[in-house]
Amino acid sequence: DGNEENHLVCEDHNMRNTEMGTGKSKENALEEKCGCESEISHTVEREVIAVDKNSEQLPQVAIGGPKITAPNVPAVFVPVNRPPGVQEARMKLPVLAEEQAIMEAINENDVVVLAGETGSGKTTQLPQFLYEAGYARDGKMIGITEPRRVAAISMSRRVGFEMGLSSENVSYLIRYEGNVTEKTQIKFMTDGVLLKEIQSDFILSRYAVIILDEAHERSVYTDILLGLLSRIVPLRRRRGNRLKLIVMSATLRLEDFVQNEKLFRIPPPVINVESRQFPVTVHFNKYTREDYLKEAYLKACKIHTRLPPGGILIFVTGQQEVRALVRNLRKAFPYRRMEIGSEKEESNSVKLEESESEDDFPHKKNPKVKRSDEIHLPIIDLDEYPVVSSGDVDEDELVLSDDNRDMEEEIDDPKATRAPMWVLPLYSLLPGHKQAKVFEPPPPGSRLCVVATNVAETSLTIPSVRYVVDCGKEKRRRYDKTTGVSAFMVTWTSKASANQRAGRAGRTGPGHCYRLYSSAMFNDQFEEYSIPEMQRKPVDDLVLQMKAMGIHRVINFPFPSPPGQEQLQASERRLILLGALQRREGSSEDDWAARITSLGQSMATFPVAPRFAKMLALSHQQDLLAYTICMVAALAVPEVLIDTAGNKETAAFRRMWAGTGNSLLLGDPMVLMRAVGAAEHAGTTGGLASFCEKHALRLKAVVEVRKLRLQLTAEINSAIPDLDLVVDPQMPPPSDEQARLLRQLLLAGLGDQVARRVDPETIKDEEDKMKWKHAYRCGELEEPVRIHSTSVLRREYPEWVIYQEVYEVEGQRLFMRGVTAIEPEWLPSLAPALCHLSLPLPEYTPTYDSSTDSIQCHITGTYGRAAWNLPIVQIE
Ligand code: CDP
Ligand code: MG
Numbered sequence: 072d073g074n075e076e077n078h079l080v081c082e083d084h085n086m087r088n089t090e091m092g093t094g095k096s097k098e099n100a101l102e103e104k105c106g107c108e109s110e111i112s113h114t115v116e117r118e119v120i121a122v123d124k125n126s127e128q129l130p131q132v133a134i135g136g137p138k139i140t141a142p143n144v145p146a147v148f149v150p151v152n153r154p155p156g157v158q159e160a161r162m163k164l165p166v167l168a169e170e171q172a173i174m175e176a177i178n179e180n181d182v183v184v185l186a187g188e189t190g191s192g193k194t195t196q197l198p199q200f201l202y203e204a205g206y207a208r209d210g211k212m213i214g215i216t217e218p219r220r221v222a223a224i225s226m227s228r229r230v231g232f233e234m235g236l237s238s239e240n241v242s243y244l245i246r247y248e249g250n251v252t253e254k255t256q257i258k259f260m261t262d263g264v265l266l267k268e269i270q271s272d273f274i275l276s277r278y279a280v281i282i283l284d285e286a287h288e289r290s291v292y293t294d295i296l297l298g299l300l301s302r303i304v305p306l307r308r309r310r311g312n313r314l315k316l317i318v319m320s321a322t323l324r325l326e327d328f329v330q331n332e333k334l335f336r337i338p339p340p341v342i343n344v345e346s347r348q349f350p351v352t353v354h355f356n357k358y359t360r361e362d363y364l365k366e367a368y369l370k371a372c373k374i375h376t377r378l379p380p381g382g383i384l385i386f387v388t389g390q391q392e393v394r395a396l397v398r399n400l401r402k403a404f405p406y407r408r409m410e411i412g413s414e415k416e417e418s419n420s421v422k423l424e425e426s427e428s429e430d431d432f433p434h435k436k437n438p439k440v441k442r443s444d445e446i447h448l449p450i451i452d453l454d455e456y457p458v459v460s461s462g463d464v465d466e467d468e469l470v471l472s473d474d475n476r477d478m479e480e481e482i483d484d485p486k487a488t489r490a491p492m493w494v495l496p497l498y499s500l501l502p503g504h505k506q507a508k509v510f511e512p513p514p515p516g517s518r519l520c521v522v523a524t525n526v527a528e529t530s531l532t533i534p535s536v537r538y539v540v541d542c543g544k545e546k547r548r549r550y551d552k553t554t555g556v557s558a559f560m561v562t563w564t565s566k567a568s569a570n571q572r573a574g575r576a577g578r579t580g581p582g583h584c585y586r587l588y589s590s591a592m593f594n595d596q597f598e599e600y601s602i603p604e605m606q607r608k609p610v611d612d613l614v615l616q617m618k619a620m621g622i623h624r625v626i627n628f629p630f631p632s633p634p635g636q637e638q639l640q641a642s643e644r645r646l647i648l649l650g651a652l653q654r655r656e657g658s659s660e661d662d663w664a665a666r667i668t669s670l671g672q673s674m675a676t677f678p679v680a681p682r683f684a685k686m687l688a689l690s691h692q693q694d695l696l697a698y699t700i701c702m703v704a705a706l707a708v709p710e711v712l713i714d715t716a717g718n719k720e721t722a723a724f725r726r727m728w729a730g731t732g733n734s735l736l737l738g739d740p741m742v743l744m745r746a747v748g749a750a751e752h753a754g755t756t757g758g759l760a761s762f763c764e765k766h767a768l769r770l771k772a773v774v775e776v777r778k779l780r781l782q783l784t785a786e787i788n789s790a791i792p793d794l795d796l797v798v799d800p801q802m803p804p805p806s807d808e809q810a811r812l813l814r815q816l817l818l819a820g821l822g823d824q825v826a827r828r829v830d831p832e833t834i835k836d837e838e839d840k841m842k843w844k845h846a847y848r849c850g851e852l853e854e855p856v857r858i859h860s861t862s863v864l865r866r867e868y869p870e871w872v873i874y875q876e877v878y879e880v881e882g883q884r885l886f887m888r889g890v891t892a893i894e895p896e897w898l899p900s901l902a903p904a905l906c907h908l909s910l911p912l913p914e915y916t917p918t919y920d921s922s923t924d925s926i927q928c929h930i931t932g933t934y935g936r937a938a939w940n941l942p943i944v945q946i947e
Pocket of ligand 1: 193196530531
């Protein structure tokens with residue numbers, strides 16, 4: 072019945088023909104429910120739960136009057152045995168007060184929207200309500216999607232802990248990693264994982280409930296899921312096997328999914344959880360200064376030395392900044408514990424795993440600010456150390472004036488405290504156990520200070536934060552709509568995000584938020600809301616996945632906020648270039664009916680971006696599969712090599728990975744592959760962790776690459792009978808010839824990201840000559856682009872290269888990452904779209920030459936003049 076299902080969500084999702092999630096009146100819905108044996112009701116009075124849940128005799132069946140329940144449906148209460156103290160903590164959460172209203176709404180409606188401030192307990196408690204109401208019985212699961220992996224892992228742990236259940240029952244699944252078992256009842260996963268599951272089981276038959284968490288973040292996958300689930304829910308209802316959908320969100324722009332006729336003809340009920348938000352006083356800086364990292368440092372120092380106890384949460388834009396700030400704050404206010412009667416000394420136990428390079432910290436630039444290591448702080452004996460009491464400080468002082476900006480004075484002020492600071496980093500790539508540290512109370516006598524990226528904005532709530540320092544910026548990938556080239560940009564965040572950040576200060580008591588920018592900046596430069604991800608990034612992946620599901624007219628799909636038409640067109644174009652889609656004969660660009668090709672179909676089965684998927688699909692023909700799998704896996708996992716900006720060692724390691732061979736024959740993706748191969752090799756003798764540490768490899772990433780290799784290999788094996796490919800960790804490095812073929816494969820996948828070095832001799836203007844020295848022209852970018860210093864090719868300057876991405880540093884300089892040298896004569900066959908052939912050459916189809924084991928394209932003629940002025944090249 073795959074066809075029927077597909078039909079429902081595709082082509083013409085005509086509302087009148089489609090039964091909608093909440094399309095029925097309440098009475099009808101109830102009538103229908105009574106006839107359905109799998110229906111569950113929840114009529115437990117909250118008081119009863121509060122008393123009974125922790126007592127010895129847990130009730131098997133809830134007590135409480137049947138309010139909305141038809142007589143024949145038994146009320147269900149699945150007991151939970153919580154560890155001591157958990158119930159008291161739960162009772163303080165605002166959602167607990169609404170449990171009954173929430174569960175009634177869920178029983179009565181198939182789709183419910185639950186809105187509430189971050190920290191009100193939505194993520195941790197809803198799965199528990201549902202579990203207790205019996206939604207996880209009979210082999211069915213409660214599924215919760217998170218846009219961030221961090222959240223999926225940490226929430227599954229937390230919920231498992233609160234329920235006294237092991238990870239066998241409360242599990243998580245993120246890409247290539249997880250602990251799901253046969254017994255899993257509550258499953259946290261990233262939204263991408265659920266989307267993949269829909270592709271193999273469209274009606275999600277194993278789930279009784281799907282919770283889409285953090286829907287306000289508007290991640291692409293959550294948005295697609297919302298569209299798909301708006302069709303799956305009625306489908307399941309018609310089959311008498313209901314699926315409940317709960318959309319959870321901060322109280323932001325709910326109308327996008329509530330008042331959206333395309334999604335839900337009748338708006339689903341919205342339950343608002345009132346949360347105790349204490350007042351937060353917002354202080355703007357008088358001026359907006361460029362160097363927000365320095366500003367953040369100064370502000371944190373001031374808060375710490377002057378203000379009453381309470382955690383500090385600092386928002387900066389990226390991992391690098393987090394680390395730099397953590398390092399410097401730790402130096403300024405070191406935490407050291409002297410164990411009585413012993414020589415042993417323990418310093419900040421959470422180590423950052425980077426080298427102690429100071430390059431990226433602003434002290435150097437401002438000689439007025441003392442280098443933190445010049446501040447002589449004694450080793451602190453906490454027993455003697457006075458803790459600032461709130462009584463000493465006048466409330467007025469809470470308003471830090473912006474005028475006194477001299478830290479020297481602050482530090483030298485005898486009244487100022489030098490209590491240790493318990494400084495912790497928080498960003499998404501931080502290993503899980505280190506992330507978990509932020510939830511623990513700081514050691515006595517010290518002040519908690521968390522330096523975070525916007526991970527801490529909504530998905531994680533850190534207890535006891537009283538001061539928020541907000542730089543007002545966030546790091547975003549910006550994509551050029553026409554070229555598809557991405558650049559990392561630090562931009563102002565939105566007003567909604569800034570307010571979310573401020574709100575983090577008011578969770579446990581009144582708080583203060585220090586914004587490191589002026590109110591004029593906030594009013595004039597900040598957007599109201601962040602634009603949903605779907606509308607700001609290329610949707611190639613999305614389009615390919617939808618087409619593979621038989622949804623051809625992606626433009627008609629009920630997205631909460633659909634991508635722009637030109638965005639969709641650009642993606643279709645790129646996919647057509649990659650050979651994944653094909654226009655039907657005679658059809659034009661705007662008929663939106665390009666169909667998926669068989670190449671595209673096999674690309675869609677790989678859980679990696681279309682570019683990489685194409686490399687895999689083509690590699691099969693080249694007998695290079697094991698290498699391609701390893702390379703694609705290494706490319707698909709972020710930050711395998713630890714790249715601290717300006718870290719010379721990393722560059723040295725990259726060169727080392729290149730070996731003594733000619734790095735022109737390799738390039739960065741292949742160096743990455745070799746590094747992974749070498750690590751695995753070391754791993755066979757048990758030395759993986761130390762090897763990684765020694766060679767600037769991220770252990771977690773290496774393990775993830777391994778899992779991805781296994782998964783990709785399994786998928787390819789199941790697609791190709793009798794292949795029986797096995798992952799060989801000891802894979803020898805590719806031969807030169809194999810390396811050449813791998814570079815050709817890379818070109819096949821990255822064929823629209825070709826760059827050519829500009830010959831300075833062709834430039835007359837002296838200034839321009841300097842500007843373009845060693846620089847490349849990339850696609851339609853006007854500015855010179857350089858090879859980043861971490862690349863193995865950084866000194867080689869090959870004339871023709873392909874790159875994984877271009878990104879912007881400090882808002883102006885452009886760099887290429889993931890660079891590979893190519894030969895121009897490969898272009899006509901592997902990137903034909905770049906070549907405007909001056910002779911009609913229909914027969915330039917590449918042929919495989921077994922004597923040289925390479926792709927050959929026999930062309931006689933000229934080609935050149937691509938969109939970006941390639942000179943005519945003669946090739947034979
Ligand atoms: O989802 P929502 O933002 O509404 O709240 P939540 O994530 O369910 O968090 C509820 C409470 O649990 C917060 O006070 C968190 O600080 C706490 N929590 C915790 O103590 N440890 C965790 N690992 C996760 C949450
Ligand atoms: Mg949450």
